[in-house]
Amino acid sequence: MDALLNAPAGRGGLFDYQPGESFLHHMNPVSKLALTGSFVTVALLSPSYRVPSVLFALVIASCLLAGILGRVARLLGGLALPIAASLLFFHGLFNPRNETRLFVVDGLPVVGRIVVWEEGIRFALTILTPLLVLMVAILATVMTTHPKKLAVAMVEKGLSPRLAYVFMAALQFIPEMRDQAEAILDAQQARGLDVRANIRRRFRAFVDLLTPLLIGMLITTETRSLALESRGFTRRNPRTFLFEVPDRPVDRALRWFAGLFVVAAVAWRVVAWL
Amino acid sequence: MALIDVSDVTFTYRVQPDEETALDGVSLEVTEGSFVGVTGPSDAGKSTLGRLLASYVPNYFEGALEGSVTVGDHDVTETSIAEMSDTVGLLFENPFDQLTGASSTVFEEVAFGLENKGVGREELIETTAEKLRLTGIEHLYDRNPQQLSGGQSQRVALASMLAMEPEVLVFDEPTSQLDPHGTEEVMRVVASLADEGYTVVVVSHDLDRLGHHLDRLVVMNEGSIVADGRPQELFRDADGDDPYELPDAATVGKRLRALGKVPGDEPLPLTLEDVVGEVAPHVADAGDESPGASIESDGGLQAAGDDAAVQFDETHFRYEEDVHALRGLTLDLASGCVCVIGQNGAGKSTFMKHLNGLLTPSDGDVAINGKDTDVHRIAELAGEAALSFQNPNNQLFHSTIEAEVRYGPTNLGYSEERVDELTEAAIDRMNLEEIREKNPYDVGLARRKHVAVASVLAMDTPVVALDEPTGSQDAVGIRVLGDVVERLVEEGKLVVVITHDVAFARDHADRVVALRQGELLLDGPPREVFGRRDALAETDVDPPFVTRLAARLGLPGTVLTVDELFEHVS
Numbered sequence: 024m025d026a027l028l029n030a031p032a033g034r035g036g037l038f039d040y041q042p043g044e045s046f047l048h049h050m051n052p053v054s055k056l057a058l059t060g061s062f063v064t065v066a067l068l069s070p071s072y073r074v075p076s077v078l079f080a081l082v083i084a085s086c087l088l089a090g091i092l093g094r095v096a097r098l099l100g101g102l103a104l105p106i107a108a109s110l111l112f113f114h115g116l117f118n119p120r121n122e123t124r125l126f127v128v129d130g131l132p133v134v135g136r137i138v139v140w141e142e143g144i145r146f147a148l149t150i151l152t153p154l155l156v157l158m159v160a161i162l163a164t165v166m167t168t169h170p171k172k173l174a175v176a177m178v179e180k181g182l183s184p185r186l187a188y189v190f191m192a193a194l195q196f197i198p199e200m201r202d203q204a205e206a207i208l209d210a211q212q213a214r215g216l217d218v219r220a221n222i223r224r225r226f227r228a229f230v231d232l233l234t235p236l237l238i239g240m241l242i243t244t245e246t247r248s249l250a251l252e253s254r255g256f257t258r259r260n261p262r263t264f265l266f267e268v269p270d271r272p273v274d275r276a277l278r279w280f281a282g283l284f285v286v287a288a289v290a291w292r293v294v295a296w297l
Numbered sequence: 298m299a300l301i302d303v304s305d306v307t308f309t310y311r312v313q314p315d316e317e318t319a320l321d322g323v324s325l326e327v328t329e330g331s332f333v334g335v336t337g338p339s340d341a342g343k344s345t346l347g348r349l350l351a352s353y354v355p356n357y358f359e360g361a362l363e364g365s366v367t368v369g370d371h372d373v374t375e376t377s378i379a380e381m382s383d384t385v386g387l388l389f390e391n392p393f394d395q396l397t398g399a400s401s402t403v404f405e406e407v408a409f410g411l412e413n414k415g416v417g418r419e420e421l422i423e424t425t426a427e428k429l430r431l432t433g434i435e436h437l438y439d440r441n442p443q444q445l446s447g448g449q450s451q452r453v454a455l456a457s458m459l460a461m462e463p464e465v466l467v468f469d470e471p472t473s474q475l476d477p478h479g480t481e482e483v484m485r486v487v488a489s490l491a492d493e494g495y496t497v498v499v500v501s502h503d504l505d506r507l508g509h510h511l512d513r514l515v516v517m518n519e520g521s522i523v524a525d526g527r528p529q530e531l532f533r534d535a536d537g538d539d540p541y542e543l544p545d546a547a548t549v550g551k552r553l554r555a556l557g558k559v560p561g562d563e564p565l566p567l568t569l570e571d572v573v574g575e576v577a578p579h580v581a582d583a584g585d586e587s588p589g590a591s592i593e594s595d596g597g598l599q600a601a602g603d604d605a606a607v608q609f610d611e612t613h614f615r616y617e618e619d620v621h622a623l624r625g626l627t628l629d630l631a632s633g634c635v636c637v638i639g640q641n642g643a644g645k646s647t648f649m650k651h652l653n654g655l656l657t658p659s660d661g662d663v664a665i666n667g668k669d670t671d672v673h674r675i676a677e678l679a680g681e682a683a684l685s686f687q688n689p690n691n692q693l694f695h696s697t698i699e700a701e702v703r704y705g706p707t708n709l710g711y712s713e714e715r716v717d718e719l720t721e722a723a724i725d726r727m728n729l730e731e732i733r734e735k736n737p738y739d740v741g742l743a744r745r746k747h748v749a750v751a752s753v754l755a756m757d758t759p760v761v762a763l764d765e766p767t768g769s770q771d772a773v774g775i776r777v778l779g780d781v782v783e784r785l786v787e788e789g790k791l792v793v794v795i796t797h798d799v800a801f802a803r804d805h806a807d808r809v810v811a812l813r814q815g816e817l818l819l820d821g822p823p824r825e826v827f828g829r830r831d832a833l834a835e836t837d838v839d840p841p842f843v844t845r846l847a848a849r850l851g852l853p854g855t856v857l858t859v860d861e862l863f864e865h866v867s
Contacts, residue, residue: 199443207692212653213692214752238693242690243394249357250394252379253458253461255413255414265421
């Protein structure tokens with residue numbers, strides 16, 4: 024039974040839920056969302072890179088403990104590395120406010136030497152670190168939260184089961200749509216539709232593909248709503264859940280902390296501004 | 298008292314523009330625990346009857362309903378679908394649309410209904426596990442429901458329905474979209490549920506597989522019940538003009554009775570075992586079972602040479618890195634009807650998509666009428682080979698059937714007159730004249746598939762490829778398709794038919810190509826290929842019923858038709 028309730032979900036992609044037993048996995052999903060929200064808000068409110076850097080270190084450490092650092096690093100490598108490299112390069116070398124030399128690289132071919140400036144690097148880090156906090160915190164939440172448990176936790180906090188269903192269905196919707204769009208593209212091309220012709224014909228091709236996709240969605244929606252109805256989805260009695268999502272005192276404390284953290288950050292910014 | 302009581306019901310769908318009645322004066326009583334089959338041609342009202350029992354009609358599909366329907370204590374007009382789900386479960390044909398689309402595992406999917414019912418957690422887990430066992434899918438419990446085969450998916454939908462603990466199970470063509478393997482899996486479970494004490498109503502064309510399980514068969518035509526009784530009695534009285542296809546076993550049994558070999562009052566055989574028992578004493582050269590005893594070597598069909606319409610040369614195809622879908626396929630197809638058979642995953646669809654460059658080989662070459670698919674664009678190749686896929690909903694989108702049929706030839710840039718001419722011919726061939734002004738989505742799935750085929754015929758290409766054209770079709774629909782294929786062949790075209798329907802391949806193929814895991818397993822005339830029962834088993838294909846029967850009787854050579862079988866009956 025434990026194996027079942029911790030079974031991997033989704034389509035085996037890089038973003039999918041990774042089962043595990045860490046504190047992050049056991050944290051109430053709503054608390055996790057609250058913490059993620061507060062970290063990101065505070066990081067974005069911060070005027071320098073110092074606070075975001077500390078937060079970044081914290082979320083990276085959490086990923087390490089949750090056993091997902093490898094995956095997170097791989098994704099960051101693809102997403103964040105190019106942004107980080109270009110920000111640091113351009114501002115480090117060419118920011119107009121550059122005054123203080125940080126270090127000099129000598130003996131380079133062609134350009135001879137380059138000077139890296141402190142102001143530019145600081146500016147780049149101020150932009151970069153909140154972005155990193157945002158990416159890593161969201162990835163950590165997605166990878167350590169079983170989507171169904173998130174839905175259950177939200178319903179227990181008062182979310183309507185219908186909205187929870189929509190949330191769950193949306194996760195599966197994209198791959199379904201993609202498969203269907205591919206099938207339609209094949210079928211229309213087999214009937215001579217030219218998707219590589221001039222702009223006018225391409226636009227028509229787009230219409231020819233979109234219409235069956237919409238019709239298909241309507242048919243699916245119709246049969247699916249019947250399926251839901253016949254599984255008692257519209258009943259008004261109290262529901263039970265396959266997954267138990269505990270809400271421990273520590274989870275509640277974390278939510279309080281998340282709220283206070285944001286309030287404190289806002290207060291600090293307001294005081295600093297005054 | 299009857300558990301199901303349908304009394305003088307007439308029903309017309311509100312959306313049906315021309316006031317056709319779907320049910321016309323239908324009365325039916327079903328007692329608890331019985332296993333009832335409902336058969337008849339497409340659009341006979343079978344699905345409407347099923348929907349009525351589950352109260353989908355009139356709750357979801359609205360319309361004018363006369364007469365009364367009760368199931369257990371519930372009057373369907375006064376019971377919502379959600380309330381009715383405790384009493385009646387309805388499983389329909391598309392296995393994928395019946396899932397919630399919101400579960401990450403099979404276990405969650407099946408538990409969904411129980412969560413909505415508010416069942417305690419212990420009981421919830423126990424009941425879910427029990428229904429998984431009952432449908433034989435407990436090993437799939439942690440799989441993603443979106444990634445299952447059709448047969449597995451259909452059983453997940455069935456387990457989910459059983460979890461609601463209904464007394465009556467209604468199946469509407471539960472296997473029409475499945476391959477033979479999936480069909481077998483689902484039929485076995487359906488039959489076992491009748492033994493578990495459920496009251497079962499199955500709407501199906503497949504009397505070969507279903508017939509011997511049934512207590513009772515109801516035949517519908519044009520919205521009315523035209524026959525109702527024990528299957529054997531109905532088959533005995535069938536005169537060849539019936540709105541359903543007699544199972545092969547019964548056909549052989551009737552002929553034995555007509556010849557006086559078996560007393561006329563003996564119940565008709567419905568299974569292979571039974572019919573073997575009846576025929577065996579009258580077969581002169583019955584001996585040991587010797588499958589494929591006298592098979593001539595490969596025919597001259599392969600030697601099509603350089604002018605072949607379709608040439609596969611050492612073709613390999615890989616999906617991403619790990620799925621090797623075609624493995625060095627070398628094949629020339631010139632003309633005639635070529636049926637491609639093999640289990641799911643054998644590479645049939647991948648093969649078909651190579652015919653117009655939708656897929657191009659990872660290694661090796663494919664040429665269509667001499668055009669290398671690596672070099673020519675799909676839009677050019679579409680003028681050489683037209684493909685019709687399994688699901689018509691993926692291609693149809695015009696507001697009338699006629700406009701739909703015009704789409705292909707117009708894309709190919711033919712003159713207005715030629716488009717008119719080809720459209721007329723295709724509409725005529727597929728028998729769509731009466732409904733040409735209708736929206737394709739206002740006709741049933743079977744006719745809609747015919748529209749998709751017509752839209753491809755109208756392109757007038759030298760090569761025509763059809764993917765599972767006979768799925769969801771009744772006997773008449775299959776005959777129409779067969780005639781079309783024959784006509785195309787007479788015109789000198791190459792027709793490639795991907796199919797699980799071995800009877801269709803036997804009746805219409807000049808050549809049968811069996812694929813197994815992306816490789817060529819067998820290639821030859823139907824008689825030769827269907828004689829290789831052991832080889833076919835490697836790709837999960839059974840030869841036609843009569844062929845299997847003759848093999849069981851130990852008849853020499855390969856028997857393909859009932860007439861051939863009776864040449865051996867003394």
